[in-house]
Amino acid sequence: MQEQRETPLWSAVAKHRAQSLYPYHVPAHKAGRGLLPSFAAHMAEFDLTELPGLDNLAAPDGPLADAEALAATFVGADATYFTTNGSTAGILASVLAVAPPGSTIILPETAHQSFHSACVLGDLSPVFLPVELYPELALPMGYTLSSLRKSLAECRPSLVVATTPTYHGVCSDSAAIKAVCREHGVPLLVDEAHGTHLLVSDTQVQSAVRSGADLVVQSMHKTGGALTGAAWVHCFNPHFREPLKRALRLVQSTSPSYLLLTSLDLARRTLAIEGAARFCSSRGHADKLRALLPAVSFPRDWQQDPLRIVIDARYFDMSGFALQQIMLAYGLSPEMADAYTVTLVIGLFESAEGLPRAAALARDLPRTTVIPKAQLVPYLSGGRLQMLTPRQAYFSQSIRVPLARARGEICAEPLVPYPPGVPLLWPGQRIEHEDISYLQALLAAGGNCIGVSPTGQILVIAGEDCE
Ligand SMILES: Cc1ncc(COP(=O)(O)O)c(C=O)c1O
Incomplete structure (x- = not known):
């Protein structure tokens, strides 16, 4: 009964709120600033x-x-x-x-x-x-x-x-x-x-x-x-x-x-009445952040959302995951991190509060000039073997196996590095050696993957080893 007094989620969100982090994440009403x-x-x-x-x-x-x-x-x-x-x-x-x-x-x-x-x-x-x-x-x-x-x-x-x-x-x-x-x-x-x-x-x-x-x-x-x-x-x-x-x-x-x-x-x-003016002022906010932090510019063939900032953590000689932790310590709450980057969402309702914190971070963190190329490259699914349709896979018998021994098996549950919530493998696809290496390296670097249990197991189709 005593444990029924506990409210784990309420405690967690209350604790989060008490930190007064500046929200460079969704939802873009930014802690109510954009609400009536x-x-x-x-x-x-x-x-x-x-x-x-x-x-x-x-x-x-x-x-x-x-x-x-x-x-x-x-x-x-x-x-x-x-x-x-x-x-x-x-x-x-x-x-x-x-x-x-x-x-x-x-x-x-x-x-x-x-x-x-x-x-x-x-x-x-x-x-x-x-x-x-x-x-x-x-x-x-x-x-x-x-x-x-x-x-x-x-x-x-x-x-x-x-x-x-x-x-x-x-x-x-x-x-x-x-x-x-x-x-x-x-x-x-x-x-x-x-x-x-x-x-x-x-x-x-x-x-x-x-x-x-x-x-x-x-x-x-x-x-x-x-x-x-x-x-x-x-x-x-x-x-x-x-x-x-x-x-x-x-x-x-x-x-x-x-x-x-x-x-x-x-x-x-x-949006209809004030959106355009707000967009323009938020671009100003984004530009100030870009001037402070090493933001990525995408290659010319691709347009870039003016209100999304991807910080290249390699300039600080650390992973995106590590930079995210440091940003939190500076009172900044990013949208997401991956092995090399941290992403910030600039909304239509920013206040100037985040900028001095970003300036302090930029001032304190030493930068490196030797920028390594990304080694942790996802093996994406464009050329994959789709052995079963997602529906066939969903309704097939499945078993749990250690990720390390899953080569040649057919995936039974989406394996989704999160964020960004994009499946690396879809059910029905054959698991390759490269997938296992990538996921292991991602987890070791501090990333998450929905579909990999805390004990390192994944769900595969029973009796369907394609090796
Ligand atoms: C590209 C993309 N599409 C769709 C969705 C789903 O959106 P929602 O969270 O509103 O259901 C997401 C969620 O993050 C997403 O990143």
């Missing part, structure tokens, strides 16, 4: 449900329908649908709405894990396009148009997916991708989970909503100023409207949070 004060102050009272006059997300015809219509007008979509289960629900619904069971979909090999779930649910076969790696830092970029053209000529997919921006802020040209898709009559879904703020960009780097894509999914909670979990799907192809609505009902809770829904409505208004 009268909403933020009365959250408990706004935690409502489908009461008279408050509409119903499953079949909206009142204020929710009006809020979605205003959002659609803002982005120029045929229709916009709110979700309270993040872009994950938007992606699941979009894929299920467009791709018939048994069909093939083209994905970047760095597609988010929600696409795996969509393949399991929709019985779809993924074809992965290799993405380019920025060699200095082994950072995944996007796929090339020529690899897309080649793949479209080889398979007859029901859907092409582009992920832009990536977690690290690498942007692809979604209009050019759409032009290639159009040549082949294949719809395009853009996973723009990280790019809501680009709706109000005053730079050349623009949101995919203007690219001609058929569907665009955005996590409003990441960079749009809404509460965590709030996202929306923009539909630009009237043909997909009804299937998308049905699919959203399939994957969403019947009790969507009114806090999240209300925050979507409010954040849309803020």
Whole structure:
């Protein structure tokens, strides 16, 4: 009974709050700065449900329908649908709405894990396009148009997916991708989970909503100023409207949070009215940070999200994981770290508070001039052997084996270095020696991988050693 007095999560979040770290991470309302004060102050009272006059997300015809219509007008979509289960629900619904069971979909090999779930649910076969790696830092970029053209000529997919921006802020040209898709009559879904703020960009780097894509999914909670979990799907192809609505009902809770829904409505208004001015001032904040810290510039073929900063930890002669710890000690809370970099999310509601802390860090940390090239290079899945479809793998018998002895086995559960939440291996794929070495080195360097147990075991298909 005594232990029932414990509240481990409450204790952890309270402790985190007490540290007063400056949040260079999502959600981009930045600890409430971007929320309407009268909403933020009365959250408990706004935690409502489908009461008279408050509409119903499953079949909206009142204020929710009006809020979605205003959002659609803002982005120029045929229709916009709110979700309270993040872009994950938007992606699941979009894929299920467009791709018939048994069909093939083209994905970047760095597609988010929600696409795996969509393949399991929709019985779809993924074809992965290799993405380019920025060699200095082994950072995944996007796929090339020529690899897309080649793949479209080889398979007859029901859907092409582009992920832009990536977690690290690498942007692809979604209009050019759409032009290639159009040549082949294949719809395009853009996973723009990280790019809501680009709706109000005053730079050349623009949101995919203007690219001609058929569907665009955005996590409003990441960079749009809404509460965590709030996202929306923009539909630009009237043909997909009804299937998308049905699919959203399939994957969403019947009790969507009114806090999240209300925050979507409010954040849309803020973006529409003050977004462009805020974007411009946040660029100023980002530029000041870039001047203080060794920020990465991506190769010229790739555009860079102006509000995402990737710090190259090699200049401090340490790993990204180690630099993240030091930043925390300086009162700065980054979005994520990997072996070589630390990523900061600059939102539309920054205060100047983070800058002196970053200046102190830059002043105190000695820099090196000998910059080693990245050794820890992920073996991505573009050329992998897909022995079973994700659905076959999901429903197969599986067993746990030590990662070290998994070579030649078929993966049964996504192996997902987190962050960024991009599967290194999908279920149904053969595990190669290079995967094992990479994961072992990543874990040894301080990284995490969902799917590897604390005792170093992974789930593989029983009786399917392909050696
Ligand atoms: C590229 C990408 N797509 C989709 C998602 C899923 O978004 P959400 O967390 O809103 O469900 C994420 C989450 O981090 C992501 O990084």
